[in-house]
Amino acid sequence: MNHIPVLLKESIKNLNIKNNGTYIDATYGCGGHTKLILSKLNNDGRIFAIDCDNQTIIMNKIIDKRIFYINEKFSNLEYIINKKFIGKIDGILFDLGISSFQLNNPLRGFSFMNNGPLDMRMNQNSKLTAYDLLKITSEIKLSCILKKYGEEKFHKKIAFNIKKYILNNKLSSTQDLSNLICSIIPKKNRFKHPATRSFQAIRIFLNKELDELKTALHVSLKLLKKGGILCVISFHSLEDRIVKHFIKKYSSYNIYSNLPLTETEINNLYYINNKFRLKIVNRIFPSQKEIFNNPRSRSAILRVAKKI
Template identity: 50%
Template sequence: MIHKPVLTKEIIQYLKIKKDGTYVDCTFGGGGHSKAILQELGVNGKLYSIDQDPQSIKIGKKIKDSRFKIFLGKFSNIEKILKKEKNRDKIDGILLDLGISSIQLNSSIRGFSFMNDGPLDMRMNPKSGISVSQWLKKTNQKTIEQVIKNFGEEKYAKKISRAIILQIKKKTITSTLELVQIIKKSIPKYDKFKHPATRTFQAFRIYINQEINELHKILKIIINILHSGSKIAIISFHSIEDRIVKNFIKNYSNYPNIPKKLPITELQIRKIKKKIRFIKRIKPNISEIQKNPRARSAILRICEIR
């Protein structure tokens, strides 16, 4: 399956891209969103893209455009990248697509998919950190249970974690389909609309790549580097990310309560804490979901720095 970016038309519409603006695509993936932004930029526009997956960087390097640069690394490195490029305070818009790309899912050797057999890895950057297989081998049942429960919201977390440990005592779990079979045997009742391994695979992927920590980090950073009028577009795909994004918007939707008698102006208040104006929440329409079933759980939120 070819990688299909989600909600591209809506992202372009609501980012309101300036011809000479500077933008950051924090999750390049297959490059669909970056290419769409480049089409809207003029000759003096700039686009910086980031991805921690070396495969995505290879795709990005094929874009021969003087307005475009791509960087290997986690998106929490954005401040260092922009400081090096001398553009830290000039960003007009930031895009965060928090989903996993079709490139990763379709490659059985990456270990993200529970539909195809492959090494139980799941690292966004295969050259960094440890694989899921290695982690399971050295961790304990309680930790595995908590990861499945917290990051997969799986009600059978205890049963699955116990079965995993029992199997590891006999033999290391090295493949995705080995893990799928363990999960299937551990779940007494399946949801007919969802594969029984969905939540556990999600949980392990989030944990092994520290995705929630990364999201918290980037949200704190972008508030500091964006200026008044800058747009933020965030696409989330599951309830954990979605809650974090919603709380982020809510937290920055109002200025802090300052006692009325203090000699402080509104401008000074804005310096204490920036404010976000929530613009729109968008979900894919039926047509897009039919063309790209992986888009069905996507939620796009558009905001603006005030």
């Protein structure tokens, strides 16, 4: 199945595209959002299309002289964009997570629905695979990862069994892991596929997804021009919490809602006020129609903020 872009019209409408503007699609994927931005640009407009997955860029590339592809992590945005664009960007879009292009390829090991190696690397140049991670990580640390990044209730039992099986060479594929988890989680606790939470946890930790997001949001503030728009589409509460707190921290709304202020807070306020500030613009959920047509969108939240 092809990747269907989530909250496509809503995010591009909120980016408020200027036809000669400079935009960053920090999560190029299959180019769904980039394509719509491109359709609104004239010959002076440009898009920096970022993706840490080289295969994704190669297979989904749109040839257009206004698109500049960069195969890098978005946390490195500040260093990969030419210095002359710092503070000059009209809009930045993040559409977090992985695409159907990655999920549906069994060789990438992201899905418990397709059998494949336990890989789960977004960036195939990084050395550590999910298999390596499960093998070298201690039981207690693994249990913490499953609890923190997957909110998995049966984290202790799953971690114990993963270590037991992997050290006996009985766990090497997505199917092995999925079957193991299914054998642990009681039937009455199954609201979605039993492996959903553990797969999510391992993927998030392996690809350092939350650290990536935190760093990239701060960098985005530097890159945006005054009036520039930040759009972030997140897919689970851990991501959304980071985006929400970040926008609140830098928005004037937050400053006044946190009264009374201590001396230190007043100093921080001065710093924040004079450095960068954001205005909360929007929070949008997918419509029932979008969820019906693309169930992957059901947990999406788009947050929009403007640099002021």
